[in-house]
Amino acid sequence: MEQFDIVIIGSGPAGLAAALEIEQSGLKQIIIERENRAGGILKQCIHDGFGLHRFKKRLTGPEYAELFLKRVIEKKIPIYKNTFVTEIIEMENKSYRLTLVNSEKSLFEIEAKALILANGCRERTAKQVFIQGTRPAGVYTAGTAQYFTNILGYLPCKKCVILGSGDIGLIMARRLTLEGAKVVGVYEVKDTPSGLSRNIAQCLDDFDIPLYLSKTVTKIHGDKRVEAVTVQKVDLNLNQIPGTEEIIACDGLILSVGLVPENELAKSLGVELDTHTKGPMVNQSLMTSKEGIFSCGNALHVHDLVDFVSESAEIAAKGGIRFVQNKGEEELIHVEFDEKSFLYIVPQKINLLDIEENIHFYFRSKKVLKNVSVVIRTGDTIIFKKFYHNMKPPEMETISVNLKNVLQNKEICFELKEGVST
Amino acid sequence: MIAKYYQFDIIINKPIICTEENNAIKLEGEVSSWQEVIIAGKVAAKSKYRGVINKITVKGITVPSFQRPNFTDNIIEGQRPDVLIIGGGVIGAAIARALSKWEIDLMLVEKECDVAMHASSRNDGMVHPGITHPGSLKAKMNIRGNEMFEDLAKELDVPFKRTGMFILFNSWLEYLFGSTFIIRNAKKNGAKGVKRVKVKEIRKIIPNIPSDIVGGVTAPTTGVCPPYEMTTALAENAIMNGLKLSLETAVINLVETNNEITKVITNRGTVYPKVVINAAGLFADEIAAMANDQFFTIHPRKGEIALLDKNKGDLLNTIVSQVSANLLKSDTKGGALVKTAEGNILVGPTAFEQPYKEDYSTDYTNINALLEVKLPIIKGIEKGDVITYLAGTRAATYKEDFIIEKSKKIKNLIYAAGIQSPGYASSPAIAEEIERITIQLLKEKREINKKKNFMSVRKGIPNLKLLxxxxxxxxxxxxxxxxxxxxxxxxxxxxxxxxxxxxxxxxxxxxxxxxxxxxxxxxxxxxxxxxxxxxxxxxxxxxxxxxxxxxxxxxxxxxxxxxx
Missing domain, CATH: 1.10.10.1100 (BFD-like [2Fe-2S]-binding domain)
Structure with a gap:
């Protein structure tokens, strides 16, 4: 059985970035990829806008992936493609044994001292947002529609309704329009859009595609192929308002109703999950509750920009390297936060024995806010404050703080304060 | 448990014309709601007639005939099978498999592009223990079918699990009366092993039941088996043994001369069978009418089912339902939490009457009510675990029992109709009975022998994950x-x-x-x-x-x- 220091699961933007980081340490690693090509979901994201933070360029998804993949190939970092992880078990010596399946080597096992889970997220489906009615052809998640359109070259529908103003939904509204389909409208159950402002402008406004807020699809019609959908207004608690039903003729329903981090392997290993992010609970090196298992990218929490996915992978990789080279001790405290203000904060825990370097925090606000300050408090002392003119749930925020010698009472708490100063 | 449709408090003010036809009671008239149609049918079912033909219409509602393929060709034109089975659900497939043991020319027509497209892929996959409706044909078939199921599944390479079932009670009074009632019925039917179980014993098998449960009844012969896989397996095994399966083939009409079906006209040609078996499920009454032999009406009783993520599958390894005052009031009377053979927890089904046989749409209120009532039976499952939901319709007659018999009027027509719950569990027994009737009928015409080379074993597609x-x-x-x-x-x-x-x-x-x-x-x-x-x-x-x-x-x- 082949032994590795670190095994990376997934070769999307997170897996590739982690691999390049690990390569510098000289540790023995391998990437496991279930598809036949590396690059993850970026392969089908042919629109631009990737890499603005990291490379100061507007790259397409494949271009962004290519920048990493090229170096991965140059450095001869091994990737098992078309390979599926069917089981991971923790061994008595604290290493992990992975059972893999592929066509060439059938069923085989490898062992790793550390694992980096970079296996991304999946899309929520029509049923998971409780849309009722029939089950005809023509109901697709935006990602599936994107695969059909961009990879296979087939339009999934000619006239469609898009539910959900998440970024992929907006991107697909433009993409389908450009390919000649009619997008009747984008419907959003919330009273604010879910996607980035730049995507609302560039994908909807520029193409005269209407966006309807506080309206959702409640029913699908048609036995064989979608014939129409019922859209309905909702109140501020997202309850459907009777009598506001409207039937819209279309042959497709495209859903962009949220992404869920994929953590089936993590769950099977007993990794503790965060109910807010649906990803693992991690410390500042992105190590989960299981020693030696790290999580990054959209498997950890859903990011808005790929640049931060790569960044989180590098943090996880550094953590993995340190773990393999010198298993450090842990003394963990929870990062407290005001649940009325924040959707989540990652990392959820701080290892007090490892706070020499800056810690990157990722968070999202719960509501659209203007003129607020993010305050980090320990005891009664404010150790960090940053002012934001605008803050909205679709846009992930990131801050970097050094906590060395400042944590009192082993406590850290995130708060949001209105106004410029307190 | 009294279902809602037995409430006779609604008075039908419109005139209903009752006549006798084909030894059945025929109802005609126009009412204002579907509920009234059902109530009239239920009342008529109490009469001495062998069936209810309910032709009552509702103002403003047109109930369409069954959907047919929109093409015609001659692919089966002129065929002269000994036996023609109409319907490729689990009943038609099980009959085909049973009859394929004999030296006869066998054909099955199915209007859809695959087998198991209606009720047979839209149910909970439960192999019931047979603890209800003592004295009915349903109960008899259920007990026999349950006994046959495991061996059949083994022969056909379909996963079957004898999970057992627990019915829970949260009040001593209901427990006392309910359990006595269930056990008495089970005894009358001949269901084995049905008895009271203490909470302590139940918790050993289902640890996370609610704290207010006082006791339960176990029905250990209950099992699960994926119904679409079983139907496919039965039909494939029949094909291995000579069945001709014609898909996308709808019966357009039957030509009856001197009380005998001489021609079966389909969209893919006219067939001249010696014997016709009506296993047309929801549409069996329409097929009967084509043979001028209608004596029952199918009223489609819809049921909705929700399925939970497999990652919660370990929370239940059996089937569990709960009887409570709250539940009796609810619209989602029947149903349970079922650990399917595939590993998901299944919730449901609901049960309500509606006019459309092929309307498989789900409804927000029903699904919500189903989940609210059923999910609390086990701690640790929640709405967020739902991955999908679907609907199916039961092919119920007003007599609410199976019709498994040779036609009283048409010499070469045999019925396997009105097969509602527990039809799936009963399917092997129904097939056995239809096989007996059919062979007897054919033997009146010529000598029939069993095949010497019948292949009883069929191999399915390997499921590699389970190896x-x-x-x-x-x-x-x-x-x-x-x-x-x-x-x-x-x-x-x-x-x-x-x-x-x-x-x-x-x-x-x-x-x-x-x-x-x-x-x-x-x-x-x-x-x-x-x-x-x-x-x-x-x-x-x-x-x-x-x-x-x-x-x-x-x-x-x-x-x-x-x-x-």
């Missing part, structure tokens, strides 16, 4: 495609999908592949694998992507090629 590591590894070394995982949620390989496409009954639609292999049945509901499966379908069938469908004609997956 031992060694077996799985060996299979992959023999066939590389078994190592290429396409459906990540259910871990289904390209090899299994190819096997399904080239199976005895080829799976040629996305849904058919899903029913055969489970690809697309997991938590992402085909989000990732749909385009991949579509590509495999193109490679294996030589069809163009534009021709591929989800479930037959008109349900195309994609609309346009963008590069032309």
């Amino acid at each position: 031992s590591k060694q077996e799985r590894g060996e299979l992959i070394s023999k066939r590389r495609d078994y190592g290429h995982i396409v459906c990540r949620c259910e871990e289904i390989s390209k090899g299994e999908i190819i096997d399904a496409i080239h199976a005895t009954i080829p799976a040629l639609t996305l849904d058919a592949i899903k029913r055969r292999t489970r690809a697309g049945m997991g938590r992402c509901q085909g989000g990732f694998c749909t385009p991949l499966i579509a590509q495999i379908m193109v490679e294996e069938t030589g069809k163009n992507m534009l021709e591929l469908t989800k479930k037959g004609d008109g349900s195309n997956l994609v609309s346009k090629f963008t590069k032309s």
Whole structure:
């Protein structure tokens, strides 16, 4: 059985970035990829806008992936493609044994001292947002529609309704329009859009595609192929308002109703999950509750920009390297936060024995806010404050703080304060 | 448990004309709601007649006849089978398999593009223990069918699990009366092992039941088996033994002369069978009417089912339902939490009357009510675990019992009709009985012998995930495609999908592949694998992507090629 220091699961933007980081340490690693090509979901994201933070360029998804993949190939970092992880078990010596399946080597096992889970997220489906009615052809998640359109070259529908103003939904509204389909409208159950402002402008406004807020699809019609959908207004608690039903003729329903981090392997290993992010609970090196298992990218929490996915992978990789080279001790405290203000904060825990370097925090606000300050408090002392003119749930925020010698009472708490100063 | 449709407090003010026809009571008239139609039928069912023909209409509602394929050809024109079975659900398939043991020319017509497209792929897959309706044909068939099921599943390579079932009570009074009632009925029917169980014993098997449960009843013979797989397996085994299966073949009319069916006219040609078996499920009454022999009406009773993510499957390893005052008041009377043979927890089904046989739409209020009532039976499952839900309709007659008999009027027509719950559990027994009646009828015409070379064993598509590591590894070394995982949620390989496409009954639609292999049945509901499966379908069938469908004609997956 082949032994590795670190095994990376997934070769999307997170897996590739982690691999390049690990390569510098000289540790023995391998990437496991279930598809036949590396690059993850970026392969089908042919629109631009990737890499603005990291490379100061507007790259397409494949271009962004290519920048990493090229170096991965140059450095001869091994990737098992078309390979599926069917089981991971923790061994008595604290290493992990992975059972893999592929066509060439059938069923085989490898062992790793550390694992980096970079296996991304999946899309929520029509049923998971409780849309009722029939089950005809023509109901697709935006990602599936994107695969059909961009990879296979087939339009999934000619006239469609898009539910959900998440970024992929907006991107697909433009993409389908450009390919000649009619997008009747984008419907959003919330009273604010879910996607980035730049995507609302560039994908909807520029193409005269209407966006309807506080309206959702409640029913699908048609036995064989979608014939129409019922859209309905909702109140501020997202309850459907009777009598506001409207039937819209279309042959497709495209859903962009949220992404869920994929953590089936993590769950099977007993990794503790965060109910807010649906990803693992991690410390500042992105190590989960299981020693030696790290999580990054959209498997950890859903990011808005790929640049931060790569960044989180590098943090996880550094953590993995340190773990393999010198298993450090842990003394963990929870990062407290005001649940009325924040959707989540990652990392959820701080290892007090490892706070020499800056810690990157990722968070999202719960509501659209203007003129607020993010305050980090320990005891009664404010150790960090940053002012934001605008803050909205679709846009992930990131801050970097050094906590060395400042944590009192082993406590850290995130708060949001209105106004410029307190 | 008294179902809502037995409430006779609604008075029908409109005149209903009652006449006798074909020894049945026939109702005619116009009322203002479907509920009134049902109540009138229920009242008439109390009469001495053998059946109720309910022709009452509702103002403003047109109930359509069954959907038919929209093409015609001559593929089965002039065929003269000894036996023609109408309907490719589990009943038709089980009958076909039973009759394929005999030296006869056997044909089955099914209007859809695959078998098991209606009730047989839209139920909870439960093999009931037979603890209700003592004295009924349903009860008799259920007990016998349950006994036969396990061996049948083994022969046909379909997963079967004898999970047992627990009925829980949260009040001592209901427990006392309820359990006595259930145990007495079970005894009358001959269901084995049905007895009271203490909470302590139940908790050993289902640890996370509510704290207010006072006791329960166990029915250990209860089992589960995927109904669409069973139907496919039965039909495939029958084909191995000579059955001619004609899909997308709808019966348009039956020609009856001197109380004998001489011709069966379909959209794919006219057939001249010696014996016709009506196993047309929801549409059995319409087939009976074509033979001028209607004596019952099917009133479609819809049920909705929700399925939970497999990752919560470990919370239940049996079937559990709860009887409580609260539950009796609710609209979702029946139903349970069922650990399916495939590993998901299934919730439901609901039960309510509505006029449309092929309306499989789900309803927000019903699904919500179902989940609110059923999910609390086990701690740890919640609404967020739901991955999908679906609806099916039960082919109920007003007598609410099976019709398994030779026609009293038409010499060569046999009925397997009104097969509602527990029809799936009963299917092997129904087939056995129909086999007996059919062979007897054929023997009146000529000598019939059993086949010497009947093949009782059928091998299904291997489910590699369930094999031992060694077996799985060996299979992959023999066939590389078994190592290429396409459906990540259910871990289904390209090899299994190819096997399904080239199976005895080829799976040629996305849904058919899903029913055969489970690809697309997991938590992402085909989000990732749909385009991949579509590509495999193109490679294996030589069809163009534009021709591929989800479930037959008109349900195309994609609309346009963008590069032309």
